[in-house]
Amino acid sequence: MKKHLNLFLLGLGSLLLFNLATPLAAQDAADSAAAGSEQELAELTPPPPDKTLLDMLAAGGWAMYPLGILSVGTLGFAVYNFLVIRRKSFVDDQVIEELDAAVSEMDIERAHEICRNNPGPVTNTFNHGLDQVRKESFSAEAVEMAFENASSKELSGSFVVVSYLSIIAALSPMVGLLGTVSGMVKAFNTIAAQGMGKPELLADNISEALITTAAGMSIAIPAMFFFFFFRNRYGKIVAEVNLVLGRLYADLLRAAGK
Structure with a gap:
């Protein structure tokens, strides 16, 4: 009985860790995508002309x-x-x-x-x-x-x-x-x-x-x-x-x- 309880707690902890890691990975991916979009936008936007x-x-x-x-x-x-x-x-x-x-x-x-x-x-x-x-x-x-x-x-x-x-x-x-x-x-x-x-x-x-x-x-x-x-x-x-x-x-x- 004690063995089954330990296996249950181990599975529950793994599930919680997976649930916490998934949003963080998604956030990192979103941040990377946003940074990439800003960099691409900066590359596509022409620099302001120099004033004479x-x-x-x-x-x-x-x-x-x-x-x-x-x-x-x-x-x-x-x-x-x-x-x-x-x-x-x-x-x-x-x-x-x-x-x-x-x-x-x-x-x-x-x-x-x-x-x-x-x-x-x-x-x-x-x-x-x-x-x-x-x-x-x-x-x-x-x-x-x-x-x-x-x-x-x-x-x-x-x-x-x-x-x-x-x-x-x-x-x-x-x-x-x-x-x-x-x-x-x-x-x-x-x-x-x-x-x-x-x-x-x-x-x-x-x-x-x-x-x-x-x-x-x-x-x-x-x-x-x-x-x-x-x-x-x-x-x-x-x-x-x-x-x-x-x-x-x-x-x-x-x-x-x-």
Whole structure:
């Protein structure tokens, strides 16, 4: 009797183990089939196309238009300053030698003619000072005052174009930040209207926000670099212009016996 009971319990345990193993095997088979289906679907689905630079710019929204203008302005002002902020544009050694020779001989009319025929910051400033020279009365204070007033006017004009780069460097991040705020407002409006069911719409709005920020910084960094570059170059040229004017003024005083 005990032997029959053991056989019955053994059979009952085997049956229970078989019943438990069957759903697990079926679940594993289902999971494998699902994974295979997902892999096949991924293989059949084409990858999303890579975005070009124009696509990214278009995704930036309205803020890319003023940023585009600022980027063109940065390039234009940089090229202009490369051509204008040069020593040769301010100081012509040959003209300075001719002017120095005329001043040493106290030939004021010839010095006037040299200045008129070779317009520039140095010659324009010196010509304005020569207007204060009179044969009857020569006032060194009047000539020096005329030099200072004329040099301020002549030298400040070129620096205005250099300062435009500083303005662009300050405006570009602000415009980019405004585009960022606009994109985030659109994203929250999308969430309020449609919930979180369409993440692709949120992705477009967030892309707009990030692209405008990156574009603003990409414009501001080179604009600030060129501003400091040309400002330092301009400062060196202005210092040399002042030295040349000081030498001419000293020669003028020496020739006039002052």
